[in-house]
Amino acid sequence: MARRTNTKIVEKPIADLSVVPKIKTTAYNDINLNAWKEYDYVKTDTLWEFPSRLKEGGHSNEYHGNFIPQIAQQLYWRYTKENDVVLDLFFGSGTSGIEAINMGRRCIGVELKDELAEKVSEKFTAKQLVTDVNIICADSASELAKKKVQARLDVMRKEKAQLLILHPPYDDIIKFSDRKEDLSNCESTEAFYDGFEKVAKNGYDLLEDKRFAALIIGDKYHDGEIVSLGFECQERMKKIGFRHKATIVKDMQGNERAKGKLAPLWRYRALMGGFNNFKHEYIMIFQKDEKHLRKIEKLNKLVS
């Protein structure tokens, strides 16, 4: 077929379908592996540095203890497809939900504090609250929370969630409420680990097989020594059956509000006490893999 430009007749080239680049993606994200060099903004290393917190896109930094939106962005690019449902069992101020909307994903968030859940709802439109973001007020360790999430998944026409986000309190570092179910309010760190494990197990059961879970957590000092909350929670995730895929160290430039003006004092204390001030937290990545789990269980039975 020909088309006319000015006075010349130009032959329109017939498309050579054999050279049309094919899109190659994994089952868990939309990254076109045939154009992988174009995704330089997607992090694949184990050290994440963000010079400042993202403030655009409906995010505000009013909630002490929230994570920076860039964490959600990175997780969604790597571990979700468009329209997937993200399950966040410690929803807080809803950072994961806001970013889900911004990036064409959906979200179910569970938060213990009813007044917070109500306030966070105001960040979304009435339509979004019906179709894209479901906020549940419950104790994420409970059977009731699990049932409520399952009911919302049904409404969203998904059997299970496609990404699990766990950003628990870092034990008692920030006290979120006085409620006994609040993981920042446990009577001991051991009780915190046990409570975390219950929430993570609910998350495991609600997550689609072969999909990913992200645990965002930091450590704490107590009585002059480090309490490795991150590594113990990591072990609890593995105990439940998750495969451990990555441990990322993220700098805390963007969200370290607590120290502020007290930073020089903390430096003095560090020099005096022989410890180092935390400037990092962890983002630990896990995958649910039922086949692998069954294999391990079979091997364990043979050994015992």
Ligand SMILES: C[S@@+](CC[C@H](N)C(=O)[O-])C[C@H]1O[C@@H](n2cnc3c(N)ncnc32)[C@H](O)[C@@H]1O
């Ligand atoms: C570290 S904050 C999460 C912040 C959130 N990622 C954000 O960006 O706003 C932990 C949240 O977990 C909530 N929480 C504590 N124990 C809980 C439980 N058992 N079930 C559900 N939520 C809980 C707290 O009220 C708090 O809002």
